[in-house]
Amino acid sequence: MAKLEIIQSQSKIADSKTPRTSALALPMSLASTVGSGFSAVGKAIAEIQKDIYALEDQNQVNELLPDVNSKIQKEYDKYLTSRDTDAPQKFEKDIGNKTFEQILKDANPTVKRLIYNKIAERKAVLIPKLASQITSNNIDQLSISIDNGFDAALTMMLSSDVSDKAVGAKTFETLLNNKVYEKYLGVEVWNDLKD
Numbered sequence: 001m002a003k004l005e006i007i008q009s010q011s012k013i014a015d016s017k018t019p020r021t022s023a024l025a026l027p028m029s030l031a032s033t034v035g036s037g038f039s040a041v042g043k044a045i046a047e048i049q050k051d052i053y054a055l056e057d058q059n060q061v062n063e064l065l066p067d068v069n070s071k072i073q074k075e076y077d078k079y080l081t082s083r084d085t086d087a088p089q090k091f092e093k094d095i096g097n098k099t100f101e102q103i104l105k106d107a108n109p110t111v112k113r114l115i116y117n118k119i120a121e122r123k124a125v126l127i128p129k130l131a132s133q134i135t136s137n138n139i140d141q142l143s144i145s146i147d148n149g150f151d152a153a154l155t156m157m158l159s160s161d162v163s164d165k166a167v168g169a170k171t172f173e174t175l176l177n178n179k180v181y182e183k184y185l186g187v188e189v190w191n192d193l194k195d
Contacts (some may be wrong), residue, residue, distance in 0.1 A: 060111045067103050072122050083138050088131045147176050
């Protein structure tokens with residue numbers, strides 16, 4: 001008869017070579033440092049991206065600005081020789097934001113805002129300048145009208161008709177003593193005109 005014998009193994013079970021998870025853990029201070037490093041890199045990338053967008057916007061503004069300035073100058077030139085005292089208000093209306101919609105149709109909101117700011121800056125310079133030019137145009141026209149008035153009075157004074165001479169002399173005297181003209185033209189210009 002056969003005999004079955006169970007022999008107990010003398011080998012040992014091998015221990016796992018996996019390190020303990022507590023040995024893999026980063027110290028808290030190192031984890032904070034690594035985390036803040038990742039955060040700083042993220043912020044730096046965001047800042048770079050923001051700068052790139054700002055540069056793109058400024059490039060687009062620089063591309064559109066010549067067309068905008070050309071349109072403003074065209075409208076300004078339209079009123080430059082005018083004597084209409086409402087011309088500055090009309091000019092301001094003519095270069096309102098709606099005027100530039102076609103030029104800015106493909107621009108993003110930031111570029112539009114920057115262009116509208118540039119338009120406002122140009123308005124602030126050109127409207128007072130135009131008002132001054134309109135005043136100057138009116139004074140020049142007044143000077144021409146006064147000069148024509150003096151010429152007409154002198155012509156009448158040289159007439160052979162006595163009544164024309166009297167009217168011419170009275171008109172001439174009225175023109176000479178008109179303080180309103182002197183005020184608008186200035187004393188020096190007025191005296192030169194009288195002489």
